[in-house]
Amino acid sequence: xxxxAKRHIRGSAEIPxxxxxxxxxxxxxxxxxxxxxxxxxxxxxxxPKWSGNQEPVKIPxxxxxxxxxxxxxxxxxxxxxxxxxxxxxxxxxxxRADAEDDDIVSLKTAPDxxxxxxxxxxxxxxxxxxxxxxxxxKRVSLATPGRMRENNGGP
Amino acid sequence: xxxxxxxSKADSRIPxxxxxxxxxxxxxxxxxxTTFRVYKGLPVHMPFAxxxxxxxxxxxxxxxxxxxxxxxxxDDRLVGTEQVRFIMxxxxxxxxxxxxxxxxxxxxxxxxxxRVLEELRRAEALRVNFATALNE
Numbered sequence: 604x605x606x607x608a609k610r611h612i613r614g615s616a617e618i619p620x621x622x623x624x625x626x627x628x629x630x631x632x633x634x635x636x637x638x639x640x641x642x643x644x645x646x647x648x649x650x651p652k653w654s655g656n657q658e659p660v661k662i663p664x665x666x667x668x669x670x671x672x673x674x675x676x677x678x679x680x681x682x683x684x685x686x687x688x689x690x691x692x693x694x695x696x697x698x699r700a701d702a703e704d705d706d707i708v709s710l711k712t713a714p715d716x717x718x719x720x721x722x723x724x725x726x727x728x729x730x731x732x733x734x735x736x737x738x739x740x741k742r743v744s745l746a747t748p749g750r751m752r753e754n755n756g757g758p
Numbered sequence: 759x760x761x762x763x764x765x766s767k768a769d770s771r772i773p774x775x776x777x778x779x780x781x782x783x784x785x786x787x788x789x790x791x792t793t794f795r796v797y798k799g800l801p802v803h804m805p806f807a808x809x810x811x812x813x814x815x816x817x818x819x820x821x822x823x824x825x826x827x828x829x830x831x832x833d834d835r836l837v838g839t840e841q842v843r844f845i846m847x848x849x850x851x852x853x854x855x856x857x858x859x860x861x862x863x864x865x866x867x868x869x870x871x872x873r874v875l876e877e878l879r880r881a882e883a884l885r886v887n888f889a890t891a892l893n894e
Binding site: 620623624627628630631634635637638642643644645646647648649650651652653672712713714715716717718719721722723725726729730733745746747 | 774777778781782784785788789791792794805806807808809810811812813816819824857859862863864865866867868869871872875876878879880882884885886887888889890891892
C-alpha cells in the first residue's frame with residue numbers, strides 16, 4: 604500500500620514538457636512579428652556647449668574651409684560655386700593641403716535653404732574626410748550666415 | 759543487407775529534445791532586441807545621404823520630428839521652438855546618454871532646424887543625429 608501511494612505521487616509531480624516547444628515558438632512568433640527591423644540611419648554630430656552671450660572665439664581665416672548654401676540651394680566652397688557631388692573632392696583636396704591638421708569646415712546655410720541640400724553637403728563633407736585619409740580630425744561647424752554664434756561640432 | 763536497413767531507420771529520427779532550448783534561445787534574443795515603437799511622429803521625407811551610419815543605441819534615442827511646414831513634434835505633441843529646450847532638458851536629466859534623432863523633412867527650411875539646434879544646445883542635449891535615408 605505504502606509503495607503504491609508513493610508511486611502515484613511520483614507520477615503526477617512531473618511537468619509536461621511536450622508542449623514547451625509550442626509555447627516557446629508561440630512567443631517567438633509574437634516577438635518576431637512585433638520587432639521592427641527597419642534600420643535607422645543617420646549622420647551623428649556633437650554640438651558645442653551653449654556659450655551664452657560670450658564673444659565667439661576668433662578663428663584665423665586660413666584655417667577655415669568655407670562652404671555656403673544660399674537661399675536658391677546653390678553651394679559655394681570658398682566663394683566658388685561647386686556642384687553638390689563635387690564638394691567631397693574639392694574639400695578633400697583642401698584637407699590634404701592642410702599640413703597642421705587644424706582646418707575647420709564651416710558650413711553656413713541660408714535660413715531659406717532646404718534642409719535636404721544641407722544634409723547632402725554634410726554627406727559630402729563626411730566623404731571628403733574619408734577621401735583625405737587618416738590624420739585629419741573632423742571639425743565641422745554648422746551655422747546660418749549673419750549669426751555670430753556657431754554650432755561647432757564634430758561627430 | 760538487413761543490417762544496413764536497420765541503421766538507416768535509426769538515423770532518420772530528428773531529435774526534438776533540444777527544440778525547446780533552441781526556440782527559447784531565439785525567443786530571448788528577440789525579447790532583448792525588441793524596442794517597441796512608441797511614437798508615430800509626423801510624416802516626413804528623409805534627406806538622402808551615403809555616408810550615414812546605422813544607429814545601434816536605440817534605447818538612448820529621443821526623437822524630434824520637423825515636417826516641411828516647420829511644425830515640430832516631440833512625443834506626438836506639437837510644440838513650439840522655445841518648448842524644445844525644456845522637454846529635451848527633462849529627457850537629458852532622465853537619461854544623460856540621450857541622443858536626439860532629428861527626423862526632418864528634406865524640404866524644411868534650414869532656419870527652423872538651426873533654431874532647434876540652438877535650443878538643443880541650451881538644453882545641453884549635445885549629441886544629435888540627422889536621420890537620413892539611404893537610396894533616392
